[in-house]
Amino acid sequence: MVRVRMSDVAARAGVSTATVSMVLNGVNGKRISPETQQRVREAAEAVGYKPNSVARSLRTQQTRMVGLISDTIASTPYAGRMLAGANDVARDQGHLVVLVDTERDAEAERLALQALNGQRVDAIIYACMWHRMVEVPPGLPEDAVLLDCAPVTGGRAAVVPDERAGGMAAVRELVAAGHRRIAFLDAEERFGLVASGLRYEGYLAVLAEAGIEPDPALHVRAEPVAGGGREAARRLLDLPAERRPTAMFCFNDRMAMGAYAEAHRAGLSIPGDLSIVGYDDQQLVAAELDPPLTTIALPHYEMGRWAMEVALGVRQADPAVPHLMPCPIIRRASVGPPPAQFGD
Amino acid sequence: MVRVRMSDVAARAGVSTATVSMVLNGVNGKRISPETQQRVREAAEAVGYKPNSVARSLRTQQTRMVGLISDTIASTPYAGRMLAGANDVARDQGHLVVLVDTERDAEAERLALQALNGQRVDAIIYACMWHRMVEVPPGLPEDAVLLDCAPVTGGRAAVVPDERAGGMAAVRELVAAGHRRIAFLDAEERFGLVASGLRYEGYLAVLAEAGIEPDPALHVRAEPVAGGGREAARRLLDLPAERRPTAMFCFNDRMAMGAYAEAHRAGLSIPGDLSIVGYDDQQLVAAELDPPLTTIALPHYEMGRWAMEVALGVRQADPAVPHLMPCPIIRRASVGPPPAQFGD
DNA sequence: AACCTTCAGTTAATCGATTAAACACACCGC
């Protein structure tokens, strides 16, 4: 791996490095004769010249690198989709992404920010792997973009999923199928999930628009994992027949997985006896349940793209209010009409 | 964000930039009086000096950045664990990781390599998200490290999971519980998974060491997803009672998920009537099945660490042969003794 | 007194590009 410098190209082409630079960068204000351009290009090709971005960055004050600080890359399967979205945009714009995982540690965050600042990255994205409200870490540049989190103080470009609309889409799907007794298997409040309140708002909004009186007994809370979903489903199925739900909207796909298990135990078929909608479109799971789960997808890829587009100035953002990214419904096979005795 | 240069610190402390550099970098061969050191440090603190790594890199010819080329960050939930391992080591060594996703496209790979080379990263890791044999892309430096893949031609430092040992651990667990009729729910050959052959080798090796004659009817293949697992399990459970397996070793957790479903349909309890072991320890799934799945974990985090350690020279690797990373068994609740009538 | 060491720093070259300003030359008009 020999290092070829611009001066090597210049020497071979019999010109100065200035000329080489202008030719190779296609500087348009300057006029270089076509013959010289040709010679320079051939020389560069011949010696296998590859520009040294470090030197270029020093001079131009841009590194064409974007820092991506994330609170956890390891522990969620969604992280990849965000990274992919951000990465695709970065690539198209000729940028590279520098990834730092801070594991939600304030000191690590400080260090990361310092390192990225030292590397003079052109922009910074601060990403969370769960939709959260965050205290913006001190030292985060004004123009940093927040991804899947919103600043408690406001005033930063940020993108989060439109959880309320997602909740509405889920419940509308059930209402459209004819259900009127629709349960919401929510996460317990102690987990402090902002998604929980918003999805519930969506749930209530659609019931209202459909003229359905919400039944408090159908809003149950549990741990947002399969076990919790199972337990919540059991409580609902234990209700007297006339108060029992014909459909369940689950806070996430894992709870839906638990609800499936409990439905099977109770001898109920899905969607014949019970319809279920999840949330997250968790890869390797939602599509593999039996029957495949109708769910609301979290738009991680799109949010990753959005954040990178704003970071690189391809798109403008209003820092006053977080951008709400739509959560599309993924229709599979877990929703059907309510059982006959409940039909109308 | 004012840019403070070293010369600003030097001016404030009344010394030259050389002195500032020596003090701040703790160059030990050089002697700077304690008082001067003190003054320099105070000046640096006062003006908020942060070194410009771009300039430093240009001079020292090291960037303290490592390139990580991956074939897909988006589509697998394991990617995060690899990244986390690599990232942790990089951080401890004062390095940053630059991530590029090539989506298995040769042209994108070429571009990525060129970009990383241009940025003069100190090392390169080439990562796959499924254990594969790969053609090393042209232009990949000699000292690049392969992660979760092995070069078809050999000769590069590489790390892959020890699939054979993992298969052995899985089957030993079942043998130890008393099973003798153990099925292997394998992936179909057309998927070209190197893990498949190796896990099967492990399966056969343990049967041999336990003195169990392998029954070809118990080696079934299907698509390595839940549906495939279900179908494979059905074929096995349809066998006449005396040839039916009492335990199933599944190629992956998704197939195990299908096997669970089929077992329930057949009215079999796990692990009372049927024991199951998976592979992958897929997050958000293996632990959430009911009962929680005993499985073999893929050591993604450890492989990520190993690769980064080798890349940064913290650890030596033998390029002649890929390093085999152990796959630990994760004991949960899906393995028990065989049903009484099969006991001995 | 002449010479050598040691100490505490400074000077200046260097890394490899970019780019404003200067320069050389040809051509043109009067």
Add this chain to the structure above:
DNA sequence: GCGGTGTGTTTAATCGATTAACTGAAGGTT
């Protein structure tokens, strides 16, 4: 013959650090 204009290219400063080589003063030796 002289200034003006255009063209094509070079010169040299610059980005912000690192570091080998040097300097100048103080102290020690013979």
